[in-house]
Amino acid sequence: MAENRNIVLSAKDIEVKFRVRDHYLTAIRGVSLDLYEGETFAIVGESGSGKSVFTKTFTGMLESNGTISNGSVMFHGKDLTKLKTDKDWEGIRGAKISTIFQDPMTSLNPIRTIGSQITEVIEKHQGVSKAEAKKQAIEIMERVGIKNAANRFDEYPFQYSGGMRQRIVIAIALSCHPEILICDEPTTALDVTIQAQILSLIRDLQKELGFTTLYITHDLGVVANVADRVGVMYGGQIVEYGTVEEIFFDARHPYTWALLSSLPQLGVKGQDLYYITGTPPSLYNKIQGDAFAPRNEHALKIDFAQEPPMFKVSDTHYAKTWLLDPRAPKLEKPEAIRDLHEKIKKMTEKGGAFHVE
C-alpha cells in the first residue's frame, strides 16, 4: 500500500558517533528509513537503543559532541546532514519538522507566559504582526482543547496541569503547519487517562492538517493505538519493521517477541512476568554479530559471529535475524504472544477483564 505514496523524508545508512572523553561511542549503526506522506510511523525500543538520537538527526539537534559520520537524510531534495549552522536550519527545524518532547515542564519556559511562547514561534517563522500572531495563537490553543483560551493566554506554565502543558507544546509545534511532527515519548510523563486524550488529539489534528507523524516510544500499547507502520530499534539499528499488524501478529525478530511478551497486560497472576535478561550492549565497542544475541535465548551460533542482513518477509515487512535464513532451524514464537489477537479480544470482549461499556 505504501509504494504509491510520496516519500517525504528518506534517511539512508545513518551512522552517529559521540565523542565521550577519549572514546567514540557509535549510537546509530547504519539506519535507513523512508517516511511516507501522511503516515504515522512509530519507533519502539528500550532506553539507550538510539531512537531519540536517530530522529534528532532530522532536526540537527544532536548534542555538540555528536556527529553524523555516515549517511544522508533527504528532505525536499536537500541533504539535511550537510546543514551545519543554526542559520542553515532556519526554515526547516520548527517550521517544516517540529518535535514534541517527553516532559512538557522542561520544554516550556517557566518564567514566560504561555501566550508569548506560542506567538514567538508564529512571529519568527511567519513574519506576521503581533496582533495577528496573538489571534492565530488563540485559535490554535482552542484547537488543541484549551477552554477559555483568550483568558488563559497570559498565564504561566505552572498554572497549567501536565496534560494541558503538553497540549500547549503541541500547539507550539503545530503553529507553523509542519510537514513532519516528531513525538518523542509524548505521553510517558502523563497518566493513562490524559495519555488517551493526547493521543487522540494528535490523531485528529493529523487527519485535519495532513502532516506525517513519527512517534518514539517504548510502550507497545501506544504503538498499537497510533501507528500505521512500526520500526523496532535495538543497539542503534532498526532490527525489524513492517505494518503495525505485521509487527504485532507476525513478528519475526526475537527482540520484538521479547518486547511483546514483557507487557504487563499479558501477565498471568501468580506467575512471573516475562522479562528480557541482561542489559543492552555497550556501544563503545564494536559489536560482533547480532547485537541481541547475548540476551537471546533462541540465539544461533552464527548470531555471535556474523551480523544478519535484512531478510524480506513481505513487501512491507523486513527483519534482521538469521532465523529467517532458509538454513536456520524452525522456531515458533513464544507462547505468550501466540494468538495475540484472540487473547486480547477475550480480554476486551464482554466478560473480559478490560471490557467496558
Next chain:
Amino acid sequence: MSNNNTDREVIVSIKHVDISFGSGAKKFVAVKDANFDIYKGETFALVGESGSGKTTLGRAIMRINPCSAGEILFEGKRISGNISAEEDRNVVRSIQMIFQDPAASLNERATIDYCISEGLYNFHLYKDEQERVAKVDRALKEVGLLPEHKSRYPHEFSGGQRQRVGIARAMIMEPKFIVADEPISALDVSIRAQVLNLMNKLKKEKDLTYLFIAHDLSVVRFVSDRIAVIHLGEIVEIAEAETLFEYPLHPYTISLLSAVPMPDPLIEKNRKHIVYDPSVLDQSGEPREMREVRPGHFVHCTEKEFEGYCQKAAQLEKEKGKA
C-alpha cells in the same frame, strides 16, 4: 473471592482520614474521608490520576503528611498525630518507602554502600563493621545485584538497577509494610517486568505487605490483591483485584479501565476511551458514603446510586453466569 476478610489480620487501618494543606480560605483538602484497612500479607493498590491524592495518603502513612482528621493505626496502635519518640522510631523503621524516580531518590554523591547502609547507621542495626557489610551484601544479592557494585555511584547504574538499589535500601531495614509510590512508572517496559517480579518475590519470602500506588490499571491487575480507586481525594471504589475488573461499577473506574492501552492494533484503534463525566452521578446533593454492593466490594455512592449499582452488579453476574 474471600468473604472472610474479618478474620484476617489488619496491619494498617486508615480511619476516616482527611488530609489538608493550608488554612482558612486557602485550605485545600487533598484527601477526604479515606476509610479502609490493609490486611497483613496483601498488596493493596491505590489507583488514580495525578492530583488525586494517592501519594499524599501514602505519605500520611509514612508520617510525612499530618492528618487533619481521623487517625491511622499500624498494628493496632495509632501512628498519626503526636506519638512518643520511641514509637516514632519503630514506625520509621517498620514502614519503608520505594519511590518513583530512582535517579532522584538516591544521593548521587554517595556510594551504593552508603545509600543502602544509611538506615543501618541511623538505627545502629549492626554489631560491628563485619555484620554491616554482610547485611549490605545480602540485601544486594536479594535484589539481584552483586556485592562488588557497592563502591559504585548511582549514575553508573541503569534505571532498573537503580530501582533495585532503592528496593535494597528499603529491605535492609527488615520492614513489615512498604509504601511503593509508582515504583515502575519511570522505567522501560522490559525493566518494569523485572522490578514487579522482584517485588512479588520479596513479598513471598519476607511476608511483606505493600501499598502499591499507581495510575495504570494494567500493572495493578498483575500485582495486587485488592484495589482502591481514588479520584480527587475521594476513594470511589474498593474491591478484590479480579472483582474490580469483572464488575467495575463507578463511572470513574470504567473510564480508567477504558484508558488502558491494549497491545493489539485491530482492537486498540476501535476502542472507545471513555472520559469521566461527573454529571452522570446523582446530583441531588445527598451525602455519599462507601456502601457494600457485593461482598467485599464497596462503592462511594448515594442511596439512589447504590440501587443502580446493585442492579448493574446483578445484571453483570447474570451475564457472567451465562458465559
